[in-house]
Amino acid sequence: MSELRDLYQELIIDHSKKPRNFREMEDANHEADGFNPLCGDKLHLYMKVDDEGIIRDVSFKGSGCAISTSSASIMTSMLKNQSLDQARSMFEMFHHMVTRPEEELDPAHAGIGLGKMAVFAGVNEFPARVKCATLAWHTMKNAIEDAHEPAKTE
């Protein structure tokens, strides 16, 4: 049960039940679809980025498991008012956190600077679920790069 609690922390359960920024956005200037073919998780991400490259608003719609929904919810709440460069480096940090085996995580950096994203650290114990956690982030990356193919986690 304790390992499961590492994965399904209260914050994750809370965000999965009441996802934040879960809405369409009429005036988005960056959008992307994300799809996890294995699980069927689907996500559409909306972003409004101003001329200075600052993310003014970000929201999502879609359906998925608790991990993918809460990841999208937490990601969107963290990205507001960040620059695109900051968003890219958050993507890198997140990706590193959930895909590296625990022993490779640099303790000096583990969880630091990740803010609320750190609740997903437990995901790397559950290899089958890493894709659920990273879907929103891959989609965000595609949105800011205006990629036209849906983000896939495969």
Add this chain to the structure above:
Amino acid sequence: MSTTTSHAATTALDVARIRQNFPALHQQVHGKPLAYLDNAASAQTPVQVIDAIRGFYERDRANVHRGVHELSQRATHSYEQARVKVQRFLNAAQLEEIIYVRGATEGINLVASSWGQANIKAGDEILVSAMEHHSNIVPWQMLCERTGAKLRVIPMNQQGELLLDEYAALLSERVKLVAINHVSNALGTINPVKQMIAQAHAVGAVTMIDGAQAAPHVKVDVCDLDADFYVFSGHKVYGPTGIGVLYGKRALLEAMAPYQGGGDMIAYVSFEKTTYNELPYKFEAGTPNIADAIGLGAAVDYALSVGMDNIAAYEAELLDYATEQVSAIDGIRLIGTAKHKASVLSFLIGDVHAHDAGTILDREGIAVRAGHHCAQPVMDFFSIPATTRASFAFYNTREEVDALCRGIVKVKELFG
């Protein structure tokens, strides 16, 4: 759900002894005893099958149909003996009607390519059911795209039973093929295929029966069904992966062009013209999957030795028990409640996503499938993204069902 429930059925199978034949069942997963309830995705393999494969590699390993030496003779003999076993398993009239393929998927694709190309044209109709696996939808869709034929769907009700009146109404002279599964992998429904085949024949349509989920659980008799084509996969009937069977009526197979060209499928080759080998070799180009064909022969023999009627009766009772126990848990919604079902219990736990349920159950040692089960149209029909599916085999026990129920309660606690 079945009417064959009886206590005598339980005692007809010595499940404790049977379990000794399946080495993979005896292990701990995340520190808990494994309850393997993902048999519809792939079943476990008894030592009899593993030994048959090992015997081939340790003693008889050689190519088939092309050596005069002893090992090749032995390999050929075992490979062909396995075909005889499969013929017995399906009760096919002739040995030549048994074609080895990679699995149900390849069998269907072979027919869609070879039979389909020659027999389907613009304006024709192909019927599939609303509960097909993607492998019995997509090859027909591709054929329709190539030929201009039309794919039409036999609808089902909320229980997951095909609407036979609608089926009868869809049948017409335009229908050239009816492709349906014998047992649905997502819902567990046993379809009345014998009757549906007869109805198809009445309008001159050919039938493809996807038996991937039926072959492991119910007695299949292709002659009694009067099926034109019937496919199944080795790995779901306790056999190895990478091997399966296409059964086809001889007259249909004779008239079909080969699927692939190469060695073994020829009688004589020159640069001007090639004459094809006879059945079944016409459809088995190249060095076949010899070891796994031999393993498949051992697997169907094993199933026959346990007895398909015993298997069906025991599993029906286990499924009844599981249905009762799982649906007694608050917040459970069963998906697939047909009157006639085999082996499959698909369900939703409140509004918990199936993948979260699957992960939590896995930590309890319970292997289930979470997802759309390669039947997305079925999920769309019920307006759900996915289900959690427990699927049983004759080596599963009531204790494992109880473990599943405890696992479901844990899922509810975590998401409480």
